[in-house]
Amino acid sequence: MSMLSDPNYLRNEQYRDAHNLNARMALHERFSTNPEDWHLWVFKQFEFSPDSRLLELGCGPGSLWLKNLNRLSKAWKITLSDFSPGMLDEAWRNLHTSGKNFQFEVIDAQNIPYPDSYFDGVVANHMLYHVPDRPKALSEIHRVLKPGGKLYAATNGEQHMQELDQMVAKVEPGMVANLQKLNANQFTLENGAEQLAAHFESVTMHPYEDSLEVTEAEPLVAYILSMTRHAYQGLHEEKRPALERLVQKEVGKKKGFHITKSTGLFIATKAGA
Numbered sequence: 001m002s003m004l005s006d007p008n009y010l011r012n013e014q015y016r017d018a019h020n021l022n023a024r025m026a027l028h029e030r031f032s033t034n035p036e037d038w039h040l041w042v043f044k045q046f047e048f049s050p051d052s053r054l055l056e057l058g059c060g061p062g063s064l065w066l067k068n069l070n071r072l073s074k075a076w077k078i079t080l081s082d083f084s085p086g087m088l089d090e091a092w093r094n095l096h097t098s099g100k101n102f103q104f105e106v107i108d109a110q111n112i113p114y115p116d117s118y119f120d121g122v123v124a125n126h127m128l129y130h131v132p133d134r135p136k137a138l139s140e141i142h143r144v145l146k147p148g149g150k151l152y153a154a155t156n157g158e159q160h161m162q163e164l165d166q167m168v169a170k171v172e173p174g175m176v177a178n179l180q181k182l183n184a185n186q187f188t189l190e191n192g193a194e195q196l197a198a199h200f201e202s203v204t205m206h207p208y209e210d211s212l213e214v215t216e217a218e219p220l221v222a223y224i225l226s227m228t229r230h231a232y233q234g235l236h237e238e239k240r241p242a243l244e245r246l247v248q249k250e251v252g253k254k255k256g257f258h259i260t261k262s263t264g265l266f267i268a269t270k271a272g273a
């Protein structure tokens with residue numbers, strides 16, 4: 001099993017708390033060229049009636065809701081869930097005093113402890129590529145959705161941040177695995193529609209146009225180092241100074257360092273409204 005979908009690694013190391021994810025989000029938030037914030041854009045795609053019951057799987061620290069607090073319908077009942085208790089604790093700390101109707105629950109997407117046809121909407125952003133038995137998770141999501149209910153599932157494309165692989169390969173040519181190879185076999189913008197169509201009646205894909213122009217070394221180094229256990233296993237401690245020098249050189253160029261982004265959102269609808 002790849003580390004990208006190894007539950008022990010994900011729950012106990014990578015997502016034990018929000019430290020690694022925060023390092024990655026910080027890079028996107030500081031250097032994205034799209035002026036519209038990602039979480040605001042995702043929220044704008046939602047089409048939920050004012051009294052909906054919603055479930056987020058793999059909610060992480062709850063950033064989607066934190067950024068959109070003043071846009072939530074008062075009558076929404078929102079269950080935020082993650083299979084990492086540490087992550088869920090971060091979401092709870094960020095949101096429990098918000099005055100909104102949030103519940104917090106440890107849930108593995110492969111086994112959702114709710115009755116059939118319970119939710120109007122399910123959100124699963126940048127998490128389905130971590131799930132080992134994705135067909136099981138998708139059939140669970142389909143089961144707990146009401147007829148006509150929608151799944152919103154964000155993910156990345158195969159070329160997402162490809163420059164990082166090229167950069168790491170320069171300092172560690174014998175790299176065992178890399179981000180692009182790992183992503184390609186999972187749930188991507190390229191292969192996601194087919195996986196969703198096996199469970200849902202209608203599936204649409206909505207790309208979010210963006211790239212990064214990075215002008216500071218430290219956040220980019222932190223981003224790469226947040227993935228040394230699953231994407232860059234070959235990046236040994238002694239190579240870090242070389243990586244830092246290379247990043248420094250690249251971001252020091254006239255317009256900074258360009259990084260391709262390929263990311264977007266699938267909307268999958270259960271038949272029968």
Ligand SMILES: C[S@@+](CC[C@H](N)C(=O)[O-])C[C@H]1O[C@@H](n2cnc3c(N)ncnc32)[C@H](O)[C@@H]1O
Pocket residue numbers: 010011015021057058059060061063064081082083084087107108109110124125126127130131132
């Ligand atoms: C990349 S983070 C995304 C967090 C959040 N959705 C966002 O977009 O900011 C992936 C999250 O999925 C969670 N996760 C991974 N596998 C999971 C599973 N099988 N069931 C539930 N959560 C899972 C991780 O603990 C982590 O918090």
